[in-house]
Amino acid sequence: MLMRTDPFRELDRLAQQLTGVTGTWSRPSAMPMDAYREGEEYVIAFDLPGVDQEALDIDVERNMLTVKAERRPVTKADDVQMELSERPLGAFSRQVVLADALDTERIAADYEAGVLTLRIPIAERAKARKITIGTNSGHKQISG
Numbered sequence: 001m002l003m004r005t006d007p008f009r010e011l012d013r014l015a016q017q018l019t020g021v022t023g024t025w026s027r028p029s030a031m032p033m034d035a036y037r038e039g040e041e042y043v044i045a046f047d048l049p050g051v052d053q054e055a056l057d058i059d060v061e062r063n064m065l066t067v068k069a070e071r072r073p074v075t076k077a078d079d080v081q082m083e084l085s086e087r088p089l090g091a092f093s094r095q096v097v098l099a100d101a102l103d104t105e106r107i108a109a110d111y112e113a114g115v116l117t118l119r120i121p122i123a124e125r126a127k128a129r130k131i132t133i134g135t136n137s138g139h140k141q142i143s144g
Contacts (some may be wrong), residue, residue: 049114
């Protein structure tokens with residue numbers, strides 16, 4: 001149900017992991033995700049540990065789904081001296097092109113335990129229909 005992915009985003013993510021180099025010059029870090037069909041809906045789950053629900057933004061324009069998130073520092077106190085910081089901070093975004101077979105008007109979103117789960121129903125026009133064959137007229141009839 002996904003139309004295409006961005007292979008360059010995955011290369012950026014891999015390069016950042018191998019070199020440890022991040023910066024404003026690089027593309028936003030990718031959000032790990034799973035996508036699968038479950039019954040009559042398509043499910044996309046994004047891993048966003050440490051992100052507040054208020055720091056999430058989800059948009060759909062035509063068939064382009066955009067998820068934006070921001071992970072902020074845990075503490076803002078001036079007397080804190082960071083000893084080790086491996087978790088990336090800042091803005092993250094991910095865009096997914098959805099197939100026409102999905103009903104983007106009825107997307108449901110849940111956020112629990114650092115996982116953003118989007119449930120997108122399969123559009124009625126994309127569901128399988130039974131086609132019956134008429135006996136006298138020779139015309140085919142679609143039931144649905």
